Amino acid sequence: MADTAITVEGARKTYGGKRAAPALDGLGLEVARGTVHGVLGPNGAGKTTLVRILATLLRPDGGRIEVAGHDVLTEARAVRRRIGLLGQHAALDEELGGRQNLELFGRLHRLGARHARVRADELLERFDLTGTGRKPVRAYSGGMRRRLDLAASLITDPEVLFLDEPTTGLDPRGRAEVWASVRSLVGGGTTVLLTTQYLEEADQLAERVSVVDHGRVVADGTPDDLKTLTGGDRIDIVLRDAGHLGAAVALLPLPAAAISVDADRRLISARVTDRMAALSGVVHALEASGIEAADIALRRPTLDEVFLHLTGGDHRTDRTEEAV
């Protein structure tokens, strides 16, 4: 037990009436201490609900949920002492400055006035926010706000840190900054549960990933496991002339079963096991035949493809129906 930082068994939560679709439908996962665990899923899969329940902001309808060895329902205060939360929206006082925010949260963490001030200084330094002075947070850029928010979640060096889509809405630089911060945290022994819509983000940061859909875990494993499960990388070939699609499919050195064709986009797409061999094979075959390609690209499977594979259905269509 001591090695488990988060235990979720059969978590259930339904918003609104009984006939509403459950947000969590018997979700279960376990996170080992000192690791980064990714929760991957599309919008509406239940990721935020899970994080809010783990952070004691929301009451589950059922299930056993423990964080840092404490039950979120019966020992909420003990859980709150051990966690940090970075939600989707900045949890900051927009009217106050960066230092004022950190001091406020430090005091509420019962650090005492002096210690709260010292800690605020440390965090401002660490997140490169020392130059912000008295500027109110509402005047901050998106990246600065995110950094301050992260700093505020780390005031007490939490045992467990929840990051709910930490890079959504950030530019590539902001994303890289957040990733770097998460990596350095794990070096310090913090357990991180991170939700994301991006397979790449889970791949970059997480040691294990739970793929969530309709409030349930539909797959669980290392990022490599998941990629193997979904058939690994893909090659996309866009032709200049849609008329050549049939001929190209016939001569490309790719297994016919792995190929899909999208005539509208003049696209041939295929799962490949050996990236480089597939690329050079395709290039040579096209050159030899004289069929012109507009673009050839190797890529990782997208989240949609992961879902397509794991759930065996068209995910997008599913969502649209739900929204209606």
Added chain:
Amino acid sequence: MSGYAHALTDSWTMTRRELAHWARQPGQVLVALVFPVMLLLMFGYLIGGGRGVRGDYVDYLVPGMLALTMAFGLEGTMLAVTRDLDKGVIDRFRSLPMANGAVLVGRSAADMLQSAAALALMTGTALALGWRPHGGLGAYAGAAGLLLLFRFAMLWIGIHLALVAGKPEMVQAVQILVWPVGFLSNAFAAPDSMPDWLATVVRWNPLSRTATAVRHLLGGPGGEQGHVWAAVAWPLALLAVFFPLAVRRFARPRH
């Protein structure tokens, strides 16, 4: 430290947060303070003379305006609470190991300070205009106590309504309701001049009870000693209902 001491420390920290907001937005604070003074001047001099009031109108009006200012404080409280709830920062507070009610206690402490300042400013203005309360400092302290008690009850009604309404946009709907409650009172005009049914409503309005009690203590026309107890009982009764409702509603995780 004991839980009680922690709760006090947290509440003080949250009060200081509100004071820090004031320091950043002195303009807003000033407008909130000056608005009731403008109302007082408007009713005292522009509109002038309340219907059915026997005796000096300023002596009648000032206690009424003081009580009205306390009642309108409800809007400010509600707006501030809904604004807080609407922002992500409330999630941070809820996920911290702080005392449950500290967010609300901090809010109410700051609002009470604001109302005390408004009371002082209004009193000062009225004195400058020639209002002379009868009775000594003790009577004024008693009157201020009744007014602030009434404000305290309005405050917790405001917090509860804000927690129920949830969004700042909903405050407008409540504002529309607050004004009739404010004007269906004896703050400006004596109920004697009104139709019977209206006079009954006006007399039972808690705002009227407080205004009448303050008139009694400060020697304005229309004061009734019997209303002093009502001016204590009404706010206490409202608090007995809305304080626990608001605290319970806040402590309960949403959904």
